[in-house]
Amino acid sequence: MTSSIDTSRVLDRNIGIGELARRAGCQPETVRYYERIGLLQNASRTEGGQRRYDERAVRRLAFIRHARDFGFSVEAVRELLKMADHPQMPCHEVDAIAKHHLEEVELRLQRLSALRDELRRMVSQCAGGKVESCRIIEVLGDHRLCQHEAEHGGAGDLR
């Protein structure tokens, strides 16, 4: 929170990339990266060429970081920003992006919990003897030992 007495005018254009990054919870490199890929517009510069930011930039970067933390892809964030920049637009697109993302998250959750079950089973069945008779190695070596069969060709991106 900007507990400001005045400072606003002085500080406003006086935020360096380090402080900006710290306040939004990322690295300066990430900020420069976002600028390079166009999520942040080119910052104003000092005479010496260093970037200087204001509070608006802090909010924008925080928005980006927050959306990224929510797992939105950079491209989705780009869309969301575009919409956030145009408050008069109807928001069904925002909604669509979020819903689509929600679906993907739910899918990943399903896969991941199936994976967890299988791992638990593997781990619990390992008697702790020799590799020869290790249940984990066995299961990994023989797909038929898996409990759930679906998508046998590969679990896809189950990160």
Place this chain on the structure above:
Amino acid sequence: MTSSIDTSRVLDRNIGIGELARRAGCQPETVRYYERIGLLQNASRTEGGQRRYDERAVRRLAFIRHARDFGFSVEAVRELLKMADHPQMPCHEVDAIAKHHLEEVELRLQRLSALRDELRRMVSQCAGGKVESCRIIEVLGDHRLCQHEAEHGGAGDLR
């Protein structure tokens, strides 16, 4: 010479990279990649320089793919293979790798389900009006609107 009686000997060394890949559920490029990074040993070659595999290679590749599908990193797979190659070793290391992986999966599950809840909340609260009053944009713009507070600096890798 190639009398059809013992196909096993003839066929055994006669698996091309395409068939190998198909049987293990991946692409030829992936096989070459695994060879390059040392997960698969250098294949024997025909006079013309094409790779030829046997059944053992099929099993090894299937093991790798299966472990990867389980979300084990390539480095973890490398360890697991080393151990699978030495059946007389005690298997507690295998167990440790699997347990460690299980923990990570469970952590990801927790984060992901928190994320799902938040997304559901966001989506359900969006009234479908203008972006101006869009709950989703609001939540993304203001971290304090999140329900769960933990790890406020960023959710880390919550894919």
Place this chain on the structure above:
DNA sequence: GCTTGAAGCTGTAGTTGCTACAGGGTTTAT
């Protein structure tokens, strides 16, 4: 005004685990 240490600059390369070419050569069946 000068010095010093922290912070910032650009550009490039690395990360993970593949995938996708381009531009050739080989195998196999007919």
Place this chain on the structure above:
DNA sequence: ATAAACCCTGTAGCAACTACAGCTTCAAGC
């Protein structure tokens, strides 16, 4: 002999940063 299918190497690309190297600038203290 020829055509189709397969395979080769090497390089570049993907996402989303991160990590340098080798330099310059800024801000604060004296």
